Amino acid sequence: MLSAWRFVATFGVVSLLADVVYxxxxxxxxxxxxxxxATAAVVGLISGVGEAAALILRLASGPLTDRTGRFWAWAIGxxxxxxxxxxxxxxxxxxxxxxxxxxAERVGKAxxxxxxxxLLSHAAAVTGRGRGFAVHKALDQVGAxxxxxxxxxxxxxxxxxxxxxxxxxxxxxxxxxALLLWLRARVPEPARYEAxxxxxxxxxxxxxxxSSSFWVYSGFSAATMLGFTTFAVLSFHQVSRGIVSAGWxxxxxxxxxxxxxxxxxxxxxxxxxxxxxxxxxxxxxxxAVPALGFSTDxxxxxxxxxxxxxxxxxQDSTLRAVVxxxxxxxxxxxxxxxxxxxxxxxLAGGGVLTGLLYQxxxxxxxxxxxxxxxxxxxxxxxxxxAGRR
Numbered sequence: 001m002l003s004a005w006r007f008v009a010t011f012g013v014v015s016l017l018a019d020v021v022y023x024x025x026x027x028x029x030x031x032x033x034x035x036x037x038a039t040a041a042v043v044g045l046i047s048g049v050g051e052a053a054a055l056i057l058r059l060a061s062g063p064l065t066d067r068t069g070r071f072w073a074w075a076i077g078x079x080x081x082x083x084x085x086x087x088x089x090x091x092x093x094x095x096x097x098x099x100x101x102x103x104a105e106r107v108g109k110a111x112x113x114x115x116x117x118x119l120l121s122h123a124a125a126v127t128g129r130g131r132g133f134a135v136h137k138a139l140d141q142v143g144a145x146x147x148x149x150x151x152x153x154x155x156x157x158x159x160x161x162x163x164x165x166x167x168x169x170x171x172x173x174x175x176x177x178a179l180l181l182w183l184r185a186r187v188p189e190p191a192r193y194e195a196x197x198x199x200x201x202x203x204x205x206x207x208x209x210x211s212s213s214f215w216v217y218s219g220f221s222a223a224t225m226l227g228f229t230t231f232a233v234l235s236f237h238q239v240s241r242g243i244v245s246a247g248w249x250x251x252x253x254x255x256x257x258x259x260x261x262x263x264x265x266x267x268x269x270x271x272x273x274x275x276x277x278x279x280x281x282x283x284x285x286x287x288a289v290p291a292l293g294f295s296t297d298x299x300x301x302x303x304x305x306x307x308x309x310x311x312x313x314x315q316d317s318t319l320r321a322v323v324x325x326x327x328x329x330x331x332x333x334x335x336x337x338x339x340x341x342x343x344x345x346x347l348a349g350g351g352v353l354t355g356l357l358y359q360x361x362x363x364x365x366x367x368x369x370x371x372x373x374x375x376x377x378x379x380x381x382x383x384x385x386a387g388r389r
Contacts, residue, residue, distance in 0.1 A: 002186050004126035004193050010183050011120055012139030017176035018079055019143025020150060021169045022105055025086045027148035028155070029102060032162055036095040046099040050106035055344030057110035062337020066330065071115040072184045074333075078112020079180060081105070083173030090166030113340065114333035121324035121332060125194040129321040130278075134268025137317035141261040145254055191329060210335060214326045218339055220279075220376060220383045221319055222346035227372030228286050229365070230351040231256065231308060233358060234293045234301075243301055252302060256309025263310035264317035271318050276384045278318065283373035283380075285311040290354065290369050294362040315343075 002010070033043050065074045085101045085108070092098035124132025147169075154165040235249045244252065270278040285307050293304025320336070327335040357365040 001192070002183075004123040004132075007123040007183070007187055007190065007193070008120065008127055008132045008135055009139070010179065011116075011123075012136040014079070014176050014180050014183065015116075015136065015140040016143035016146075017172040017179065018082060019140055020147040020172040021086050021176070022082050022109075022147070023144045024147030024151040024169055025089060025105070025166065027151055028162070032089060033095065033098060033102075035162070036092070036098055038095055038099075042095070042099075046102055050103045051344075051348075053103055054106040054109045054113075055340050057107060058114055058337035058340045060337070061111050062114035062334040062340075065115045065118070065333035071119050071190075071333070072188070074115035075112045075119060076177070076180055076184070078108045078110070078115070079177060081108030081111060083170070083177060086173065087167050087170040090162035090164070114336040117320055117324075117336045118329070118333045119190045121321075122190040122192075122194040122329070124321065124324065125197045128269075128272035129324050130268035130271030130318055132268075133317045133321040133324075134264045134266075137264040137268075137313060138261040140316075141257050141264070141313070145257050149254075194329060210327065210331070210338075214323070214335060214339075216383050217322060217326060218342045220379055221315075221339070221343050223372065223376035223379065224282050224286055225315075225343050225346035226350045226353070227369040227376075228311065228347060228350040229289045229293065229308065229354045229369065230347075231305070233351065233355050234289070234305060234308060237294055237358070238301055241296060243296060243298055252305045255302065256305045256312070259306040259309035260313030260316070263313035267314050267318045268321065271321060276322060276380075279314075279322075279383075280377060280380055282311060282314050282319075283377040285314070286376075287370045287373040290362070290365045294358070294365060319343075 029047065030043050033046065038046070061074065061078075065071060068074075082105050085105045089098055089101050092101060120132065120136055121129070126132075127135075151165060151169075154168060155161075158164045231253065235253070238244050238249060238252065267278050267281065288307045289304050289311065291304070292300045292307060295301055295304065320339075323335055323339050324332060354365050354369065357368055
């Protein structure tokens with residue numbers, strides 16, 4: 001059986017390879033659909049349905065994962081769905097087929113995520129929940145950077161042809177599945193990590209209802225997301241105001257993803273030392289994003305994008321680590337499904353809110369987001385007290 005750290009690192013490499021596949025594909029989804037005759041509205045519809053499926057379907061996949069107890073099967077099945085759909089995007093040839101493949105890829109994320117997070121949480125009980133999730137997220141971000149860059153290079157090599165570009169993404173996909181199968185063979189029951197760390201047989205423990213602390217924490221997380229500006233709105237501002245050309249947007253996005261990895265590592269380590277108090281930084285970052293990112297000064301715009309990336313890194317690592325500490329193992333996959341749905345709904349609302357307010361004035365966006373994040377920050381002590389109970 002591998003050490004807990006080797007398990008976390010190997011699972012991180014699996015996510016890295018999978019990110020090369022689907023983040024690479026997502027970086028050119030818009031142009032690919034447009035080449036098949038899609039309008040902006042159709043692109044928005046397909047991407048919106050896909051993201052909704054990735055979040056809402058976890059309400060079903062989470063409980064089913066807990067009920068069946070087949071965590072590896074759900075994780076492998078979800079990854080398989082992703083790596084099998086992406087390579088065919090380049091030869092779809094018909095708009096509705098390409099749209100179905102894009103949505104299917106997002107369904108794969110919904111299928112695997114509760115199981116993946118639960119498996120990871122068992123090993124993180126030994127490494128430290130914050131640190132375990134942080135290292136996994138940092139490795140994941142390497143793939144999120146490499147995928148779009150690889151696709152950009154392949155498009156240049158193949159003269160803009162989507163077929164061979166998408167087909168070559170099958171290589172990291174096959175590597176991800178092979179490594180995942182190897183990891184399952186070496187560690188068939190990751191729950192033993194947590195059992196050894198806690199002295200409790202987590203698999204045979206009763207499955208209690210969610211505590212009030214879980215719901216209070218979910219509400220706090222939703223509040224931070226409700227006022228969170230999306231990068232789509234930030235990049236729209238960057239280009240429409242003439243601050244940067246469209247070609248520089250991926251570079252700024254890459255800087256944001258690097259900040260996400262660093263922030264995940266810092267807050268993950270800090271969470272294991274001081275607990276939930278580290279979450280105070282999240283509302284502060286979320287409030288800083290529009291104040292900086294909607295400036296007309298290039299330096300402030302870049303700072304806003306970096307703040308956005310740092311907030312994303314915390315959301316995708318430390319926030320998930322806290323869920324594992326609040327919910328016992330028998331219902332943890334269900335909890336991750338519910339939590340993702342709550343936070344995802346709030347994030348969608350935040351994107352709509354900031355987009356609508358931006359059309360009125362930048363000042364309106366800044367004021368609204370600062371007020372929302374102030375409420376979230378004020379509620380944090382209550383969240384921490386509920387967590388201790």
